[in-house]
Amino acid sequence: MPRPVRIRAVVPLEEFQVRLEFTDNTTKDIDLKPYLHGPIFEPMRKDLRVFRAMKVDPRLGTIVWDNGADMDPDVLYQGLTPAWMEEEQVNQSPGREG
Numbered sequence: 681m682p683r684p685v686r687i688r689a690v691v692p693l694e695e696f697q698v699r700l701e702f703t704d705n706t707t708k709d710i711d712l713k714p715y716l717h718g719p720i721f722e723p724m725r726k727d728l729r730v731f732r733a734m735k736v737d738p739r740l741g742t743i744v745w746d747n748g749a750d751m752d753p754d755v756l757y758q759g760l761t762p763a764w765m766e767e768e769q770v771n772q773s774p775g776r777e778g
Contacts (some may be wrong), residue, residue, distance in 0.1 A: 728778075
């Protein structure tokens with residue numbers, strides 16, 4: 681069974697854009713702003729210096745911040761929709777009363 685692809689390196693670019701280097705030797709430029717949702721990511725949304733203080737945790741194979749926040753490397757690698765967006769789309773789908 682092949683090992684899952686993980687993040688090897690991160691380079692902050694403009695605003696909330698980052699360049700991620702993965703363990704399969706691919707790189708992707710990703711805007712992380714849509715993923716910065718919820719209270720744990722509030723410090724990063726409010727201050728780019730805090731956002732840019734990210735690092736790669738080699739054990740987890742993903743980007744982390746000092747406050748304990750991290751991101752799912754599979755979501756970033758596959759370019760998946762953030763979970764919170766999927767939940768909102770389900771809640772806002774036609775025919776549902778909220």
